[in-house]
Amino acid sequence: MSSFDLGHIAAHLEGLEETIISKLIDRAQFRTNIRVYQAGESGFDRESHRSLFEVRLLYQERMDARFGRFCVAEERPFNAKLPPPRRKVTLPATGLAVSNFNAVNLTADILPQYLALVNNCCVRGDDGHYGSSVEHDVYAIQAIARRIHYGAFYVAESKHRSDPASFDALAGKNDTESLLRKLTRPQVEERIIDRVREKVATAQANVNPAVRHVIDPDVVVSFYRETIIPLTKKGEVLYLLNRTGKRFTTQRKPRR
Amino acid sequence: MSSFDLGHIAAHLEGLEETIISKLIDRAQFRTNIRVYQAGESGFDRESHRSLFEVRLLYQERMDARFGRFCVAEERPFNAKLPPPRRKVTLPATGLAVSNFNAVNLTADILPQYLALVNNCCVRGDDGHYGSSVEHDVYAIQAIARRIHYGAFYVAESKHRSDPASFDALAGKNDTESLLRKLTRPQVEERIIDRVREKVATAQANVNPAVRHVIDPDVVVSFYRETIIPLTKKGEVLYLLNRTGKRFTTQRKPRR
Numbered sequence: 001m002s003s004f005d006l007g008h009i010a011a012h013l014e015g016l017e018e019t020i021i022s023k024l025i026d027r028a029q030f031r032t033n034i035r036v037y038q039a040g041e042s043g044f045d046r047e048s049h050r051s052l053f054e055v056r057l058l059y060q061e062r063m064d065a066r067f068g069r070f071c072v073a074e075e076r077p078f079n080a081k082l083p084p085p086r087r088k089v090t091l092p093a094t095g096l097a098v099s100n101f102n103a104v105n106l107t108a109d110i111l112p113q114y115l116a117l118v119n120n121c122c123v124r125g126d127d128g129h130y131g132s133s134v135e136h137d138v139y140a141i142q143a144i145a146r147r148i149h150y151g152a153f154y155v156a157e158s159k160h161r162s163d164p165a166s167f168d169a170l171a172g173k174n175d176t177e178s179l180l181r182k183l184t185r186p187q188v189e190e191r192i193i194d195r196v197r198e199k200v201a202t203a204q205a206n207v208n209p210a211v212r213h214v215i216d217p218d219v220v221v222s223f224y225r226e227t228i229i230p231l232t233k234k235g236e237v238l239y240l241l242n243r244t245g246k247r248f249t250t251q252r253k254p255r256r
Numbered sequence: 257m258s259s260f261d262l263g264h265i266a267a268h269l270e271g272l273e274e275t276i277i278s279k280l281i282d283r284a285q286f287r288t289n290i291r292v293y294q295a296g297e298s299g300f301d302r303e304s305h306r307s308l309f310e311v312r313l314l315y316q317e318r319m320d321a322r323f324g325r326f327c328v329a330e331e332r333p334f335n336a337k338l339p340p341p342r343r344k345v346t347l348p349a350t351g352l353a354v355s356n357f358n359a360v361n362l363t364a365d366i367l368p369q370y371l372a373l374v375n376n377c378c379v380r381g382d383d384g385h386y387g388s389s390v391e392h393d394v395y396a397i398q399a400i401a402r403r404i405h406y407g408a409f410y411v412a413e414s415k416h417r418s419d420p421a422s423f424d425a426l427a428g429k430n431d432t433e434s435l436l437r438k439l440t441r442p443q444v445e446e447r448i449i450d451r452v453r454e455k456v457a458t459a460q461a462n463v464n465p466a467v468r469h470v471i472d473p474d475v476v477v478s479f480y481r482e483t484i485i486p487l488t489k490k491g492e493v494l495y496l497l498n499r500t501g502k503r504f505t506t507q508r509k510p511r512r
Contacts, residue, residue: 015467022278043343067387087299131323202462211271
């Protein structure tokens, strides 16, 4: 099945890099505006315990849920208790072997890392553009989450197919450390890092810095290195631990 | 007042170019998927007369309205009868002289032009990614509308301030043709066109065409030439015709 060809998956992940970069650049056109992350400062009636960012993310996800976004494996929501889809969503079979996509949901890890990233991408301060800031926050964080979850599901399933017995054995022993080691390919990671650095620079090469805030490629590179790549692998491990139809017997009875 | 300095306004318009370009590139990662523009094909119960695109735009604008988006002059909605803001929106005075921002609302002109643009940006066909297609449609069309309306309001007010008597005289005679002529600066338009062409190329320079669909810079250039620039000027004329506090007497009684 071509959708589990590792080259195909890597190509899709590569294509998501531009999206993440452009959404971070959009967010960076506004100040950090930390007030939008402060609980009780949303200005919304009946949302006194949430920040404006949290309200925006919740409302966006409620809308997205009605459109069926979360029927897609790699679209994992940040909020629970979302409404059911209001349209008939017919998606091709994924081939993924997991009974509940939310067994692999890294959003709780992504959120604090993203908020730290905002601090490094944006100019510190308050420009009053609260609505625009949280709008772009939501688009950026959704793009990041999509990349992490797509990798978690599809890279893990692909690698599992290449060596089901060993992966099942490690998952059966709950040996997350060995799984992580087996999933790690430092050369691939370095190639991603280099490509991202170049893309952030190129995407802004023709920008007039008097007009647009230019973000430092190293900020995005660090985010890939310290958040996107590790969380993708954490998700791969989660996927393998939660994979249905584990064949624990294959080790003892190798097929001829 | 610096917000009506023409250089400042041009710089802001220039900064919006990257946003429009990146959102069109995002949309172009999906096929045309014309089914999403067909009425009655949304799959939504109780939305049998709307297309999926129309439903998405409506739901997005309902959410945006609750966040106060349309309190901002350049954020003009495509839909009427939207809910009021649910947060207290405190915005600095714009200095614009118009009693109702919707006197300058070009969205009915933008919509069909945008749909034609999709046909030229995207690979023809159907890939089933309906939800993603309309999601990106909405982000792209909102970015385009923001650019057009920002120009319409702020360029017109800026130019009016430089020569109020002549503009008021032409507006008083409803002489839209002369207004349009007086607002047109062919050299500036050519500079925008050249810059946009270069930006579309640069933004995609490092893209792997096996992974991402690359859009033709000329498609975006034509859209600027045939839609964005003319509609911005149409908006400027509308603004001047609807400008409050016209000083029709200035021609007869020049101030000393």
